[in-house]
Amino acid sequence: MANPKFLVVDDSLTMRRIVINTLKSIGFESVVEAADGKDAMAKLMSEGADFLITDWNMPEMSGLDLTKWVRSSDRFADMPILMITTRGNKDDVIEAMKMRVNNYIVKPFTAPGLKEKIDQILKSIESPMP
Amino acid sequence: MKSAVRRKIELPREEVAPWPGRDVLDNFVKVVSEVVPLLDTVKVSLQESAGTIPKASMQLDNVTRATENATVEILDVLERMTARMDAMGSAITRLRESEGERESALKHIDSLIAEASGSQPGLLEHWKVFRTSFARQGSTDELESQFAAVRADAMSIAMALQVQDITSQQIAGVSQVIESVRLRLDKVLQAFGEERLAPAAAQTVGRSSEHFNGDAEYTREPNRQEHADEIVERFKRGDHA
Numbered sequence: 001m002a003n004p005k006f007l008v009v010d011d012s013l014t015m016r017r018i019v020i021n022t023l024k025s026i027g028f029e030s031v032v033e034a035a036d037g038k039d040a041m042a043k044l045m046s047e048g049a050d051f052l053i054t055d056w057n058m059p060e061m062s063g064l065d066l067t068k069w070v071r072s073s074d075r076f077a078d079m080p081i082l083m084i085t086t087r088g089n090k091d092d093v094i095e096a097m098k099m100r101v102n103n104y105i106v107k108p109f110t111a112p113g114l115k116e117k118i119d120q121i122l123k124s125i126e127s128p129m130p
Numbered sequence: 131m132k133s134a135v136r137r138k139i140e141l142p143r144e145e146v147a148p149w150p151g152r153d154v155l156d157n158f159v160k161v162v163s164e165v166v167p168l169l170d171t172v173k174v175s176l177q178e179s180a181g182t183i184p185k186a187s188m189q190l191d192n193v194t195r196a197t198e199n200a201t202v203e204i205l206d207v208l209e210r211m212t213a214r215m216d217a218m219g220s221a222i223t224r225l226r227e228s229e230g231e232r233e234s235a236l237k238h239i240d241s242l243i244a245e246a247s248g249s250q251p252g253l254l255e256h257w258k259v260f261r262t263s264f265a266r267q268g269s270t271d272e273l274e275s276q277f278a279a280v281r282a283d284a285m286s287i288a289m290a291l292q293v294q295d296i297t298s299q300q301i302a303g304v305s306q307v308i309e310s311v312r313l314r315l316d317k318v319l320q321a322f323g324e325e326r327l328a329p330a331a332a333q334t335v336g337r338s339s340e341h342f343n344g345d346a347e348y349t350r351e352p353n354r355q356e357h358a359d360e361i362v363e364r365f366k367r368g369d370h371a
Contacts, residue, residue: 010295011341012198012294012295012298013198013202014198014201014202014205014291014292014294014295015292015295017202017205018205018288018289018291018292021205021208021209021212021288022285022288022289025212025285056343057299057340057341057342057343058341059338059341062340085343086295086296086299086343086345086346086347087343087346088347088354088357088358090357090361093358093361093362093365094361094365094370097361097362097365097366098370103362104358104361104362105355105358106354106355106358107292107295107296107346108289108290108292108293108296108348108349108350109289109292109355110289111285111289113355
């Protein structure tokens with residue numbers, strides 16, 4: 001997937017700015033943002049996106065519920081999803097993986113860490129495991 | 131008859147036959163009479179303490195808002211710095227491209243000056259000074275290296291600002307604890323017959339615990355991410371334990 005369009009979802013304006021700036025620093029220029037799960041749903045329906053990066057704890061609609069909606073939608077079911085959250089417990093990670101996020105980052109994240117996870121996901125899409 | 135009544139009233143207390151439980155009742159009355167003023171003191175103390183809670187919640191809210199505003203300002207500055215560094219980087223690239231052309235022209239001039247210096251004695255010396263000045267300027271390699279380092283530092287500052295998001299969630303957790311204390315104090319004071327406490331006006335107070343992670347940590351220890359990576363890999367291999 002060349003030049004994917006990212007949708008960055010986080011209720012913290014600070015975090016959205018940091019994630020977006022980091023994406024741009026590693027070569028991903030096409031980015032839209034949303035402040036919570038509901039806002040993200042609306043943005044997906046109106047503007048579309050190729051890759052979802054979402055926080056977990058948010059008002060209106062959590063990142064987990066957003067993931068559930070994405071995976072159950074016809075249009076976005078196969079969209080790569082990367083969760084970036086402060087929740088680092090084993091149960092949290094497993095719960096997110098059960099919702100079929102592609103990968104998981106614990107805040108505070110690093111730019112190399114973000115790049116690594118995105119590259120892994122994009123590679124797995126291009127060369128899916130048998 | 132009157133004398134009999136008068137006699138009964140005048141009987142000394144010790145001569146009235148004590149009824150069973152009187153001592154217990156006397157003690158009970160004594161304890162209650164001591165406790166009641168204490169309860170009044172407790173009630174006043176609870177009212178005073180509870181009265182400070184809305185202000186405490188509001189102050190925590192203000193802290194979150196102020197740090198978010200300051201963080202956004204810092205990010206604005208960092209973005210401007212990054213844009214300027216990008217422009218400087220482009221200028222350095224153009225400089226580097228012209229470096230090669232300049233060097234070959236200088237070498238050609240070297241040989242021309244060597245030929246002409248016989249008839250112009252001072253020419254070679256002045257040319258050497260001119261040539262040396264280029265060497266002292268340093269190459270664009272050094273400039274590029276310094277810019278890369280400054281750019282990396284700006285990125286480090288931006289990444290460290292994640293602390294604002296994490297601490298705001300911790301503060302939301304504290305606000306929730308304060309609110310639960312306020313509600314319990316409210317119940318106790320209602321038992322005293324007092325009016326309900328004024329609710330906290332802070333925006334964060336009404337937030338569901340699903341909206342934040344009160345246990346969020348700001349730590350640069352890599353093992354948290356490594357731990358999550360291990361769980362993800364095991365899950366993908368089918369190990370959901």
